[in-house]
Amino acid sequence: MTNAMQDKKRPFKGHKARHFLFETDEDGRVATITLNRPEKKNPLTFESYEELGDLFRSLARASDVRAVVLAGAGGNFCSGGDVFEIIEPLTKMAMPDLLAFTRMTGDLVRQIRACPQPVIAAVDGICAGAGAILAMAADHRLATPDTKTAFLFTRVGLAGADMGACGILPRIIGQGRAAELLFTGRVMTATEGHAWGFYNALHDGAALHDEAHRFARMIADGPWFAHTMTKKMLDQEWSMGIEELIESEAQAQAICMATGDFRRAFEAFAAKSKPDFQGD
Template identity: 35%
Template sequence: MRNCASEVWSFGPSRNDEIQTTTKAKLMSNDIVLQNLDQGLLTITMNRPDRRNALNPDMTRGLVEAARRAAEDHQVRAVLLKGAGGTFCVGGDVKSMAEGRAPLPFEARMANLRRGMEVSRILHEMPKPVVAQVDGAAAGAGLSIALSCDLRVASASVKITTAFAKVGLSGDYGGTYFLTHLLGSAKARELYLMSPVLTAQEAFALGIVTKVVPDAEVGEAAHELAMSLAQGPSVTLGYIKRNINNAEHLSLEACFDAEAMHHSRSGETADHKEAAKAFVEKRKPVFSGH
């Protein structure tokens, strides 16, 4: 395994899903999904700014591979997901849909979509905190992907909407699942059936976003939050995330069992011992992620 502090991975339309290690200087302007690993924080950037980071097959393929790599790589302790050009993601590329390419058979279309949707599942289930930098717009599948993240930092001018009903689609990438668990079924029905466009403050009041900051500060604020998590007690943060995910579908007794196991295992980590020592010594703990 590589032991460098900062690396960049990129995905483009001709890479056939391969992860290619490169340097910042070698990144090409047509790279669609960029990845930068720095001090345990993996920043994943959707990079189609000319299309407001609308999803196409190459981007969804790259996002799935980036998310899977983040989940499996022990060097990655937290993830920051963002979009290039001041927009998070406006969802599927509706313009391409309207161009009317020869349609694939139904089963093939559904299978392709289902493969792309894995990005939301992986981000939601990976035992590492994921922060979304939500600026410009988060619509349709773009909102669904943002909702799959653990925390969302929004710019003051961002516009947020499910959007699906307005283009004659029912929704994908897990948006109905995440909104229902986050807000309850009544509010999820409202946001999906009526597709209102929410301001950042409205989204914050509902609990859709974690915090709202001025547009010029959103990048710094999201990065600062994500980096603080990357430098935290990684094993414990993973257990916390699993406990909360368990609470979405397990019984109370099963959740108690999982909590007891995770809490006991957390107590055996080097980070817990460091935190206890730092408390006694009245200093800030320095976590190693172990």
């Protein structure tokens, strides 16, 4: 990458968020976003939706952040949209404003999927509505045995087709299971979520955030550029046929083979040492 392109990037260490907490490791490689309204189980508002979308969009220009942990404060992940700050106003809006809102919420999922950093969701307690969608949009999901996950849109008279759920959830847990959850709005237990592949692992509440950070750190210290390519291919190949996806992966892998990290990994293997991945 040219110096001119590097100059367009900026560090996110020290970034201040307004509607949630944002912090990074000392070297900036792992960022942690914490939804921080524990007294209400961390619901989203119009403002936090917008700020989260803007943040994930801007992370494409981060010079330091290589992985993101998404969590909630106070023993819960996210209870969805705030009943009185979002749901009530929505009942009084005209169709154009409602469409603007649903496009904004959908854009948050789009930006989580599009940002180059793998996103690890650390899910505890209540994970409902839009909170379940945030977990769904992540690349890796950890939970506790007490986690309760519900796509409960149908319980408020809405379709399960919210923020990409009808397209993304079946790809994670299967069409039949996704249909059941989206039609009924019932709670998916942590045991079900783990067995069905929604959650990658279950950890005790006291260990959850450490385990999420450990996984994020492993990703951040790995071949950064190659990880961004893996995430891109996982997302992009959903809509491809077999011939197209195989060709796309051939191109992606050839690009990775031209990086310094590929050479460093070989040299480290030959020297029986640990590679120093630098993301180029």
